[in-house]
Structures are given as C-alpha cells and as structure tokens.
Amino acid sequence: MNFEVLTLFPDMIRQAAGTSVIGRAVKNGRIAVDPINIRDYSCSRHMRVDDYPYGGGAGMVMEPEPVFRAVTEAKRRVGEDTRVVYLTPQAEVLTQTKVEELAGEPSLILLCGHYEGIDERVLEETVTDYVSIGDYVLTGGELGALVLIDAVSRFVPGVLGNDESADFESLQDNLLEYPHYTRPEIWHGRAVPEVLLSGDHGKVEDWRHGQSLIRTKARRPDLLRKSRRIRTIWFGDPETEAAAAALTGKLTRCGTVENYNRKTLQKRRNSMSDRDLLILVEGRSGADDPDAAARFRNLSGNGTPFFLFLGGGADDRCTADCLQSKGFCFQGAVQMDLYPPSEEAVRSAALSIRKKLERGEL
C-alpha cells in the first residue's frame, strides 16, 4: 500500500516512517511512505505557499495552487482515482471502522495542512475524505497522517508478525480490551487472577468478556451505548454456516451462531432484546423460504434490528416480512455469493454494519 503525504515538513514523515513496525514494513516493501513537499510546488520566487486571509483575521492560509499541483503530482505517481484524505480537526474523528475501510484502498494521498488552514476551493476540488484524530487542535496534520498510516498499515498483509495479528480488535466490538498478565505469578504482592491459571478456555473467555464490559462501563460508557450483542442465525448448507461464522467473527468476539435447520432450536423459545442485533444468513437457493413462518415460530424480537444475508439468489421478502411481524426491525438485505463467500464480500458486509452501529443508526 502506498501513502503519498503532502506536507510542509517531509522530514517529520520520513523520520517516523523509518522507525519501528512501520519502518520494518517500508524496508520489506509492504508499504511505501512517500513525502511530497508542498513548498516544491510554490508559485512564487520566494517559495511562499501561504498568504493573508480574505476577510481579515489572525494567521495565514495555504494557497490553493501549490496544494493543487502537489495533489496532481501524487495522483500521477499512484493513480488518478486515489482518495485524498485531508487531516484536519474540522472532521469526523478516525475510528477503527474508518481505518479498515481505508485499508481496502491500494493507495492513499494524505494532505497535511498548516497555519490556519488551506484555501477552501482546492479542498472542494480535490479532497474525498476529511479526517480528525481527536477533539483537540494540533499545529499541523502530520501527526494525524502518521497516526492514520500506523493504524491502516496494521491491516496490510505482512506488516504485523503472526503474534501481533490484526485479526480481531476489541474496538471493533465497541468494547475495550480486557487486562493482560504475564509472569511472575505474584508481583509486588499482587496475584494474577486465578481463572487465568485454571486452563479452562471457556471460563477464561467468559472472564475476559466480563472484564471488557466492566472496563468499558467505567472508562468509555459512550462505547457501550453503541455496542450490541450479535446473534446470528443461519439455515442452508455447510457453506452458509461458514459464511455466517465468518461474518459474525468480523463483527464481534462473543456472538452466537445458531443453526436454524435444526428442529430443536426452532422449538426452543428465542427472545431477543432491543440491545441485540440479529444477523440472518439464508443460504438456500431458489425463491422464498416457504417455511419461514414455521421456522421462526418461537423467535421473537423487541424492536430488535436485523440484517438479511442471502446466498444463491434466495429472495428476502418472505423472511423479512415474517421477522417484521415478530418484533424485528428490518435494516437491509445483502445478496452474497456464498459458494464460497469471498473474504472481501464478508469484510465489506461487516464494515457496512459496523458503520451503522458506530453512527448510532441501529
């Protein structure tokens, strides 16, 4: 993946991109971080790139033409259609979901502003994404660009070693990570929680999830309000189950995946709350599910949002209508190639759901 960084301080980018995990990834050729000095595209003999603001006021504004020329050069290098991300506090705050979305691009052009900002007209003409790294003001966009490069690069294959994998991040769950411990077993009189020494994987997982909840409630209650328990139901063949499991795994670390081919489950009462999110993966080919009413006999929601994922040309109307009448709230249907599901299809399906979760739209 290529990062073209348009900046007045290329050394700052070069320094940081030569160090640690990102430095290793650059040396291995997994990513390229290419600073472009906006000053090299100045229109004046004195290499000026800023001027006084129309309308008066404090500070200087970066002129449009040098920025435009620098963007043009970056596009010449990595492609005309490359997204241009402007790092600015006047933007949505970067999240793990946005990071993963950007990681799907082959290249990114990162535009770092300075002074009071950049002439609005060149932004209108070139910028595709506005990104802030938090609600505070920095002296320039370079640290934002470096934060973005670091976070995005973790998703580029080969950037992380096996034991640093970016497979599933706790933040994708809108939950904070549980506490970690290593040797010694007792340190400064403090013991490692006993359950971690028990060797019981189920118990350890339960404990960690509990700790994540406690921690999120205490430190980031705002995240908890966006988090939902993911409940996946599937029916169809083993490929459908694989798709259901993959999709659930991209949404949460602690969801359930239930087989609704099975008569026993259809008989058991299954009530979902308004804090749950139902994912229904329907794999059978052909038209509607004629058994929908019987299949969902004992399933009930309480304003519970749901998404449908349909494989092999299955129709959504019957299933959707049936669930709507049982207290579920239809959020969308996606046709998926389930035979087998491509990793890309699963990834983009999960991303679109997480975006909605993050915006509080569910």
Ligand code: 6GU
């Ligand atoms: Cl990305 N740039 C600048 N200049 N200030 C910021 C920021 C970015 N994120 C928060 N404050």
